[in-house]
Amino acid sequence: MRTAYSVESVRAAERELMARLPDGALMQRAAAGLATACAELLGRVYGARVVLLVGSGDNGGDALYAGARLARRGAGVAAVLLSPERAHGGGLAALRAAGGRVSADADRDLARADLVVDGIVGIGGRGGLRPEAARLARAARESATVVAVDLPSGVDADSGEVHGDAVRADATVTFGAYKPGLLIDPAREAAGALRLVDIGLAPPAVADVEALQHADVAELLPRPTAESDKYRRGVVGVVAGSARYPGAAVLAVAGALRGGAGAVRYVGPAADAVLARFPETLVHAGPPGKAGRVQAWVIGPGLGDDADPLDEVLAADVPVLVDADGLRFLTPERVRARTAGTLLTPHAGEAAALLGRGRDDVEAARLHSVRELAGRYAATVLLKGSTTLVADAAGPVRVNPTGTGWLATAGSGDVLSGVTGALLAAGLPARDAGSVGAYLHGLAARRAAGPTGAPIRASEVAGHLAAAWRDVQD
Template structure:
């Protein structure tokens, strides 16, 4: 599992460890990891031109010490100060190793730039001097030291100017901004350097392959279809039959024993999935809302009459009475969540984490906020981030497949949070599986789910 800690948690862990070590040890560990990552990026150090943009804090010290290590390996290293003072010991180490302090106007175009302007204690946005320096080297590969300067580390928000990195080398643990959009896109590839921190449990995490495999339901040798779980689908209508087909496609991936369909497009569903049982009956979870047409409020009411967990999507989200009285997974995109919270869509997109948490509080339900990095926020305070997938997954019908898949996982016994995190991970992995770098379709994503699950279980 990839854990992302807050600034306060990281600072406390750093203080505790530093008290047990010789002075400067943590910075040396960070600098060594940073220098190694830069060498890997460049394919070597000798003869390369490295520019450091450095501020006054410890983040700048990390960059300066790393610059000294690169200079000793044969790189030409130059540093431009974007603050009135620099980390004195770090600067001395760089100059002793053959590095140079230069003015911005005098730099030659480097092979790589290290962003050591501000670290995790910095406020969002860049000051004019730093912004000018960053603009001057536009187009050169950028390595952010710990976090891209200018981002909000604990929220993932972007306010004002900020660094867009090709690579971020972070220390001790991931930070929230590495996982949560929109800041996550400014981080580029994120590499983690272990510096020995002892950290508490993180509130924001991202499942990895082994974590998802551990959550997947596995049938016992003597099981039967009802014991494995029955998921009910109330999606699709005469006007929108495809939503019913795609929701059942996500649900019929093999993770439950049976799929029951009680929506408005039975003929279309049976034409694609003859194994689906049409009609009312007992289920362990309902999926409701997608393509429900004009009677979506009635469809939601019918699902609520059963005392089972729910996956609620699309138009049904606008007919919810908050708070909900049962386990539920709400699956809005940014526009739908904005309507649920009575705010503008831009507000959700700017602060996805805060808006997801607010919806959890108001609706007393788990909220899966779809996006490039999907968020799953739970009433117990946990937030899961899904980093699988491809931009090609932004295609009509993909959300219907996701809803059916999450409903199947809930019917198999997973909590709304585990179903949301595992389901969105599988959904993204299936899209990557079929994409091969190109377009995907919602039916193809659904069709790849059994193969992705099988690969995980091997």
């Protein structure tokens, strides 16, 4: 599992480690890892042209010491000092001793650079870059490969928010532990490829943010035994679709069937369309309370403008996933009154409506928004988007690392609701069901899009869920 920790937690761990190490040893460890990563990106160090963008903090010191190591291997290294009077003295001396220099013409050096190292602002930075730093960052991006030290300058390490101009890196070398902002958009996109350098840090036992990997998902996947029947595997009820949107019902049922459900009970007006595609579905005209036994409900995809459909489903003493049109009828009071688990799966626009703010505000502050929603509704919230987040009232926020931009297609959310509902019915807690569902959904989309990427349909995502499941187990 990839775990990320707040700036406060990382700083505390650094202080504890530095108290046991010789002065400057921690910075040397970071610089050594940074220099190694830069050398690998360059391929050939001797004769390469490297420019360091150096701010006044420890990140600038890391960049200078790493530049000294590269200079000793034959690279031509120039340091652009954004605050010359506050540059790290030891690092600057080491660079000069190794044959590096302070740039007298930043624009000329950047135009000739093979690699630019961003050491402008560290993890304690707040707000965007100042105008001159922003100009240099743009020039670097246009001419060379950019490597960020610890995180791209101008992004918020704790939240992933970007307030103003920021460096856009091709790669980020981070030290000791991941920071939440490196895993969450919009900062994640600015970070490029991530590399974690071990400097001996001992972070706290509980992370602020975590991202599951194959092995974690494999441990959570439900597996039938010889004694299993459809009820032990989980029966999921699906209330979805309408005369206008019958396809939403078909896609939600597809996700549920391919997400491991022992059986799917469909309730709604799209029964003919569902049965034509999936004859194994159990259909009922409704209401949901008369449809038969289920271990979880999914409600909302494609319901349209019909009257409030939530009462019977929310009254059930089983987990409920509310998506799409079902979210329009939610209030915190209706959700808080439930005793069983509730999982809400909004996209940014739906989350904005639930929070009473603009969509852009939600997308700019995804981590804050998902936490606020989980607290306000006393529910688990899966916030869909470029980085899908899963949060509940306690524990780290989960960041989904799978997916592709091609997943932004009509009906993909209906498939996600179905597979996640099946996992709820199998007995996974809402936080795990949301995390595993999003992970499998993203893997299936990658398989559908192929290795080079191509347009996909939501039904193709559903069709690749079984293969994604096998990928995780293998």
